[in-house]
Amino acid sequence: MKHRQRTFVAAATAAALVLLGGCGSGDDNAAGGGSDAASGNKLAVVATTPEVADFVRNIGGSDVTVTQIIKPNVDPHDYEPTPADIQAIGNAAIVVKNGVGLEKWLDQTIESAGFKGTVVDSSQGVTLREGGHEESEGGQDEGEGEHEGEEHDPHIWHSPLNAKTMVANIEKGLAAADPAHAAAFAGNLKNYSAQLDKLDADNEAAFAKIPADQRKLVTNHDAFGYYIDRYKLQFVGSVIPSLDTSAELSAQQLNDLVAKIKATGTKAIFAESSLPPKSAEAIANQAGVKVISGEDALFGDSLGAEGTPEGTYLGAEQHNTQVIVAGLGG
Structure with missing residues (x-):
């Protein structure tokens, strides 16, 4: 590279x-x-x-x-x-x-x-x-x-x-x-x-409505560490097991992630706007949970399109919180 x-x-x-x-x-x-x-x-x-x-x-x-x-x-x-x-x-x-x-x-x-x-x-x-x-x-x-x-x-x-x-x-x-x-x-x-x-x-107030044992997050890659630490969420795992996007799940890691999602009662996998959702969809299907993608995909590495509310930092972060809280059942 x-x-x-x-x-x-x-x-x-x-x-x-x-x-x-x-x-x-x-x-x-x-x-x-x-x-x-x-x-x-x-x-x-x-x-x-x-x-x-x-x-x-x-x-x-x-x-x-x-x-x-x-x-x-x-x-x-x-x-x-x-x-x-x-x-x-x-x-x-x-x-x-x-x-x-x-x-x-x-x-x-x-x-x-x-x-x-x-x-x-x-x-x-x-x-x-x-x-x-x-x-x-x-x-x-x-x-x-x-x-x-x-x-x-x-x-x-x-x-x-x-x-x-x-x-x-x-x-x-x-x-x-x-x-x-x-x-x-x-x-x-x-x-x-x-x-x-x-x-x-506003973020703190939104997550205060979610019971601590329901604040479980699975994302495309490990991009939300500071967010997770700030708002006391539990990181269950990521489809790409890395801080960047170049790594891939091995068969064993895939099976382990599916098992962990089931064992922890995690409700959803959150796709990201700058990454294709296919792998997340495959894992979600195996784990029997929903995958949140499309217009509700999280902004992990990027912002939304220019001229949209999500095209700004504030708008993208507000979007992320709204989607995560809704996905976790808040």
């Missing part, structure tokens, strides 16, 4: 050099200069994931232009950059990433783009979960966001408390790059942090 990514980036770099010679746009989501006339003197920011891009839009407001690399319902674990991504990074003032090793492709892409600006790691200061639930049973590690690698769970945004840390890091990075708008960024941070507090309180 790493060799394939390096080969792709090298080829994409050559193509990007051609694009850089004759391509330009004032589009809000197009690559623009660090702060040029084409973008109305707005700070040009590249954000890697849908969640991080939404955070930047909320904190930056009308004073930034945001180029989002990974589109909705695209698996970030297996992403490969495009020539347009390299062009956008090369023209940006700031690159904002999720961190914790989620963007394995980013460092090489930044190097290929010749990017000399600031990289903001939104995970700085987040208390990281070490490994998946199978290994740690929800235990936490006090390491900081810079300790990247697959031994830590990168799905940090699924706790609104972590999201507050992420947006604070983003506000700090934007203010350093554009001091003239620092007061606006600070005001946006205050308002958005209050919305994150409300999300957290």
Whole structure:
């Protein structure tokens, strides 16, 4: 996989050099200069994931232009950059990433783009979960966001408390790059942090209606560790037994998961929007439980389509809680 990514980036770099010679746009989501006339003197920011891009839009407001690399319902674990991504990074003032090793492709892409600006790691200061639930049973590690690698769970945004840390890091990075708008960024941070507090309180209230022995979750992959820890759910297992989406269940693991679903009285398997539901449906059929998919699929690695309520972080997380609570019988 790493060799394939390096080969792709090298080829994409050559193509990007051609694009850089004759391509330009004032589009809000197009690559623009660090702060040029084409973008109305707005700070040009590249954000890697849908969640991080939404955070930047909320904190930056009308004073930034945001180029989002990974589109909705695209698996970030297996992403490969495009020539347009390299062009956008090369023209940006700031690159904002999720961190914790989620963007394995980013460092090489930044190097290929010749990017000399600031990289903001939104995970700085987040208390990281070490490994998946199978290994740690929800235990936490006090390491900081810079300790990247697959031994830590990168799905940090699924706790609104972590999201507050992420947006604070983003506000700090934007203010350093554009001091003239620092007061606006600070005001946006205050308002958005209050919305994150409300999300957290609403989630807690929703799960308070579910008896503790019914809060059992089976998902496509182990993406909800921070959410599970925050709201005191029980992780029964996942269709893909990994923090990323590259692993597959062995026959023995499949049988074990089916047996565990039956033994624990788990009511449903929750599919995810960025992953096909076929494996979840097969396991659900064997276990005799329902699979929740389609429009009710959870947003594990992504957000919903642009322009929909679920296309925002707040909307996607509200959707997840509503679906999980309904699926668990609340």
